[in-house]
Amino acid sequence: MSVLNTFVAFDLETTGLDPEVAEIIEIGAVKVEEGEVAGEFDHLVRPSGSIPPSITRLTGISDDDVRGSPELSQALSSFREFIGEYPLVSYNAPFDLAFLRRHPGFHNVRPVWDCLELARCVLPRLINHRLRTLIRFLRIGEDQSHRALNDARGLALAFLRLIDTLMDKDLATVQEMLRIAQGTGSSLEYILREVTGSLIRRVPRTKIRARETDVSYLRELFNVEGLAVSSSDLSSEGKLPERIDVDLICSIFAEQGVLSRCLKGYEKRDQQLVMARVVAETFNNSQWLVVEAGTGTGKSLAYLVPAIYWSVNNRSRVVVSTNTKNLQEQLFYKDLPELARILAIPFGSTLLKGRSNYICLNKWYTALSQVETAFSDDERRAAVAVLTWLEETTTGDIAENNGLRGFRNATLWGKICAESNYCLGQRCKYHNRCFVTKVRKAALKSHIVVVNHSLLFSDLASENAVLADYEHLILDEAHNVEKVATQYLGRQMDVWRIRTLVRSLYSKELAETGMLVTIRQLLTDSEVDQLMLESSLSRIRMLIEISKAAWQEGQELFRNLTKEVRDYFGDNSTPRSQKIRYKKEEGVFKLIHGGLENYLHLLERLGSEVYEFCMWLKGLPDGTFRMQEELTTSLEGRYMDCQEICDDFAFLLAAEDDDYVYWVELPAREESFDTRLCAAPIDVSPLLSSRLYSRLKTIVFTSATITVGGDFSYFTSRLGIDPGCNGRVKLLALGSPFDYKKQSLLCIPSWVPPPGSPLFQSSIDEIIQNLTGKIRKGALVLFTSYAMLNESYSSLKDFADTEGIALLGQGLDGSRSNIMTQFIEEPGSVLFGTESFWEGVDLPGEALEVLVIVKLPFAVPTEPIVAARIERLEQQGVNPFYNYSLPEAVIKLRQGFGRLIRNRTDRGVVVILDNRVLTRDYGAVFMNSLPGKHAVFRSADEMVKGILEWFDLET
Numbered sequence: 001m002s003v004l005n006t007f008v009a010f011d012l013e014t015t016g017l018d019p020e021v022a023e024i025i026e027i028g029a030v031k032v033e034e035g036e037v038a039g040e041f042d043h044l045v046r047p048s049g050s051i052p053p054s055i056t057r058l059t060g061i062s063d064d065d066v067r068g069s070p071e072l073s074q075a076l077s078s079f080r081e082f083i084g085e086y087p088l089v090s091y092n093a094p095f096d097l098a099f100l101r102r103h104p105g106f107h108n109v110r111p112v113w114d115c116l117e118l119a120r121c122v123l124p125r126l127i128n129h130r131l132r133t134l135i136r137f138l139r140i141g142e143d144q145s146h147r148a149l150n151d152a153r154g155l156a157l158a159f160l161r162l163i164d165t166l167m168d169k170d171l172a173t174v175q176e177m178l179r180i181a182q183g184t185g186s187s188l189e190y191i192l193r194e195v196t197g198s199l200i201r202r203v204p205r206t207k208i209r210a211r212e213t214d215v216s217y218l219r220e221l222f223n224v225e226g227l228a229v230s231s232s233d234l235s236s237e238g239k240l241p242e243r244i245d246v247d248l249i250c251s252i253f254a255e256q257g258v259l260s261r262c263l264k265g266y267e268k269r270d271q272q273l274v275m276a277r278v279v280a281e282t283f284n285n286s287q288w289l290v291v292e293a294g295t296g297t298g299k300s301l302a303y304l305v306p307a308i309y310w311s312v313n314n315r316s317r318v319v320v321s322t323n324t325k326n327l328q329e330q331l332f333y334k335d336l337p338e339l340a341r342i343l344a345i346p347f348g349s350t351l352l353k354g355r356s357n358y359i360c361l362n363k364w365y366t367a368l369s370q371v372e373t374a375f376s377d378d379e380r381r382a383a384v385a386v387l388t389w390l391e392e393t394t395t396g397d398i399a400e401n402n403g404l405r406g407f408r409n410a411t412l413w414g415k416i417c418a419e420s421n422y423c424l425g426q427r428c429k430y431h432n433r434c435f436v437t438k439v440r441k442a443a444l445k446s447h448i449v450v451v452n453h454s455l456l457f458s459d460l461a462s463e464n465a466v467l468a469d470y471e472h473l474i475l476d477e478a479h480n481v482e483k484v485a486t487q488y489l490g491r492q493m494d495v496w497r498i499r500t501l502v503r504s505l506y507s508k509e510l511a512e513t514g515m516l517v518t519i520r521q522l523l524t525d526s527e528v529d530q531l532m533l534e535s536s537l538s539r540i541r542m543l544i545e546i547s548k549a550a551w552q553e554g555q556e557l558f559r560n561l562t563k564e565v566r567d568y569f570g571d572n573s574t575p576r577s578q579k580i581r582y583k584k585e586e587g588v589f590k591l592i593h594g595g596l597e598n599y600l601h602l603l604e605r606l607g608s609e610v611y612e613f614c615m616w617l618k619g620l621p622d623g624t625f626r627m628q629e630e631l632t633t634s635l636e637g638r639y640m641d642c643q644e645i646c647d648d649f650a651f652l653l654a655a656e657d658d659d660y661v662y663w664v665e666l667p668a669r670e671e672s673f674d675t676r677l678c679a680a681p682i683d684v685s686p687l688l689s690s691r692l693y694s695r696l697k698t699i700v701f702t703s704a705t706i707t708v709g710g711d712f713s714y715f716t717s718r719l720g721i722d723p724g725c726n727g728r729v730k731l732l733a734l735g736s737p738f739d740y741k742k743q744s745l746l747c748i749p750s751w752v753p754p755p756g757s758p759l760f761q762s763s764i765d766e767i768i769q770n771l772t773g774k775i776r777k778g779a780l781v782l783f784t785s786y787a788m789l790n791e792s793y794s795s796l797k798d799f800a801d802t803e804g805i806a807l808l809g810q811g812l813d814g815s816r817s818n819i820m821t822q823f824i825e826e827p828g829s830v831l832f833g834t835e836s837f838w839e840g841v842d843l844p845g846e847a848l849e850v851l852v853i854v855k856l857p858f859a860v861p862t863e864p865i866v867a868a869r870i871e872r873l874e875q876q877g878v879n880p881f882y883n884y885s886l887p888e889a890v891i892k893l894r895q896g897f898g899r900l901i902r903n904r905t906d907r908g909v910v911v912i913l914d915n916r917v918l919t920r921d922y923g924a925v926f927m928n929s930l931p932g933k934h935a936v937f938r939s940a941d942e943m944v945k946g947i948l949e950w951f952d953l954e955t
Contacts, residue, residue, distance in 0.1 A: 003087045003113055004195065007086055007087045009156035010029035010041075011028050011090070013147065016052070027148055028148025028152040028153075029079065029149075030156040039082070040149060040152075044069040045071070045075045046069040046071055072103065076105060080105050089115055090114060093114035093187065094114075111190070117186065118191060119158070119403075120404075120406045121177070121384040121385045123165070123403065124385045124392075125392065125402065127402065128402060129403065131155060135154040135158060137218070140154055171196070180380050184377040184381050188384060222394060223350060224349075224438075225337060225340065225348065225349050271297045273302075275293055283306055287698065288698070288700075290715065291701070291733075295704050296737045301335060308343065308347050312345055317447060317472070318447065320449070320451070321455075321456045323840075327840075332351040336349045348446040348448075350442045351450045352440070353397060355419060357398055358398070358435040358439070359396045363416045363630075364386070366627050366631065367518075370518045373512065373513050373521055374518055375513060376511075379409055379411060382407035389403065396435025398413060398417070411503060414500055418435070421641060449467070457484055457489060458488045471698065472696070472698040473698070474700040475700065476702055477703055478703045479703040479706060490680030490681060491679045492652075493649050493652050493677045494675065495554055495674065498554040501550075502547050504638055505547045505610075515635060516540050520537060525625070526624055526625040539612075543609055550602055554599065557596065558674075564588070565664050579665050579666075582655065582664060584655040589653060596653060600650065610635060659686075660679045660682065662679045682865075685717075685720025686720065705891045706733075712731045738901050740901065741933050743906060744901055744909065745908075745933065747912070747937060748935070748937070750918060750936050751937075751939060752913055761788065764792065764854055766940070768796060770940050771852065771947075772850075778823070779831070779850035780823075781854065782896050783854050783855070789810065790812070792832060793807065793812060806826045806828070808822060808830065816836060820841070820843075838857065838892060849951075851909070851911070856889055858888075893929070909950065
């Protein structure tokens, strides 16, 4: 009997995720013999408690359905009989086993082969590894309801198809997969051994199954597109710029222009045409442009078209930076390919990311040659997904590899990703295949280079080590520039940086791993003379002891640091991590100052000893031991890491630079010592001026939310842009092509108590219940804090379950992507979100028709960066509320409002539950910044009636 084609695939439906409290309500299984379905098992189970409404919505199984069903013990006995001696196949085996092993007869259940782990390793590029996605990718039948037997059927066929995929691989690859997984306790090991044996014996297939797949469920595999020219061709030094034809640019966007003729669904928009013309003029005149382009303008095409023409005509790169991954991928994988197809001008583009996003082939193959000492067992299980991905990838970009991400093993990626402190350059044997080198060379030869703000500003911090020189920059989602610049021009320190450094040198779990262990093994296996070997082993033993001390004392230091900060500032613990500002004169670290100094000396000693060992290794004759140069270079990188940690630690503890704000982030859990020291510039504008603006000819800042009440002054002042700079800076506000007066209604309930009232929480819960219960449309409720979100969720969960409404809470019902998917797939769902849901969320159509904004999104004034900026403005004699707090809140409110209307056919209502928009003088600033019409209601019944009538009227 071979698990490759004879097994029982099974699935469980349960009342929840926690086996301590949840119960099994259905068991479904499919028996497969020699690749053919030989039997099925399907039993509903009567639980001791009620089935939660959310589970009924998901599975369709209700209390009535299970009322006459057998109890679990009887169902499991029948299931055990059905299984017989067959091996088991499950999807996410740890979950299913956690339920089964709680019951007699399954305490020592035979090993269960995990199809999820297999899918992650065989198909690492799936957009996600949910069973439903795998079934759709493999085109196995039609989508069925979420029931145990349906899932077991899909699982059985998916497992057979994955085995077929493995059998199609060459023997060497499968043997290498087995070598990596061997001895890790992974179910993959047994499967791979069976496949290897079959390939060696050339066992004939019992059945040839269809190979049809849906490639739309795979991640993209390119980061360079279009025409590549030589880097010398993209140098405009000493040449007068060639102006682009503004009329030509405008004709592209005209009624009968090329976009209208060739781009499906394109409609001429006056705002887009105006923006394209002004962007073209900005390039021609080497100006700066700040342009607010309302939602639906089509701003990406409006800046890409003139940027392409300018770059091609002038052989000068244009860098386009975005804040979100979604927009970055839209530009590169959708907009630019469409323009390449449509425009009568060949051009090249590159999607460029930071170095650590790419795998380093040298580090990978060096580690792979000593896999037992380089990786822990968990890392080796995840490494199988890297091996198979490397057979497919042309980019080396980890974003493609959802298989690896599914293993949640960040330490593995840290050991094999590219890094600036470890690079042999042209001396590397993999230089010609290096993913970083290839993409950077492509970026130097491309007309358009797409990056994100994180790379842009981390590159500034490293003096343009990645992007090299460029003169033309477009910043989309520009309202986030200050925030991202603040983050990447600052510093931080936590215990995990120390852990990463130490584990790369030495770690001992079930076995010893790390660079020092690998070097020790290779030196021992070499032909180096005994005296030199003993000397080297002595050095390695000393380094191992120092490394162990650095980790042990580092943990103790951060425990003491956490306690000291808590004691100094008092017990103000909150459900979420707490940020506390500190200043040099406060002496926060006084009691542990000696320990801090001693620990810095220990880190400096570790760095010094690593450096000395590197020099000793460099003094050895070439070829003394295998991978000598690679490992020496890698060790040198750890020395540089150690130096950076010491520098950052010293900077953060001294807290002497008055242009920075310093704070401690305490962990939420009392027992945790995951404390972080941070520093950030109070004002980024001087840094932007000196490091960025000074070398640029053209900059375009654009976003849908830049102005406050139509005024650009807040944005320009925060980023150090001088609108009066000899006419070089242009400001342009473009409205949206959407008809907000028809498509949206803004509702203000006047009877709600103010946010500071003790009655506010209960009042908003009552209103949310009323709205969601009576209007029955997809609703997004935006909160400004997790505390209030959790309170409302707890208050309304029973009501939602009783009413059959899917209530989804951020941080409560799964990952952000999972609850977004569920929200879209279940009509009438209600989603409670906070910070990350205020922007970058696109929910068009009926998925979202009611948007509730609980409070005006003022930043917390005690947040360290906010407090420092308020303090700095007060020192300058400037009112911080009207010149910082208020405009920040207005822009964030506009971002939240923008979640509702995403296209011309969308319609819906926005309800703001904060009556300060009516009662405070600054309320008019908020109201004047929002489009469309608004209505004030005096009671809940009046508001619900008004909303229902508005929807009926619009229908």
